[in-house]
Amino acid sequence: MDKDSQDVHQVLNELKNKFQETRKLISSMPGIGVSPEQQQQQLQNLREQVRTKNELLQKYKSLCMFEIPKE
Secondary structure, X not given: XXXXXXXXXXXXXXXXXXXXXXXXXXXXXXXXXXXHHHHHHHHHHHHHHHHHHHHHHHHXXXXXXXXXXXX
């Protein structure tokens, strides 16, 4: 019985260490301290930036101010 108790104690300690490592990893993840509403706002802002940049890219492409090398 004593050996089983030691084995269980060892496994529990290993599990405890894994939980501690996981907590550290989670707390270091980017954005973990940002609320879901703030994340949605950031996402919306980034999407708007992408849309604007795509529009500018299309505008510059249509101006043909530079040559595109052909392969």
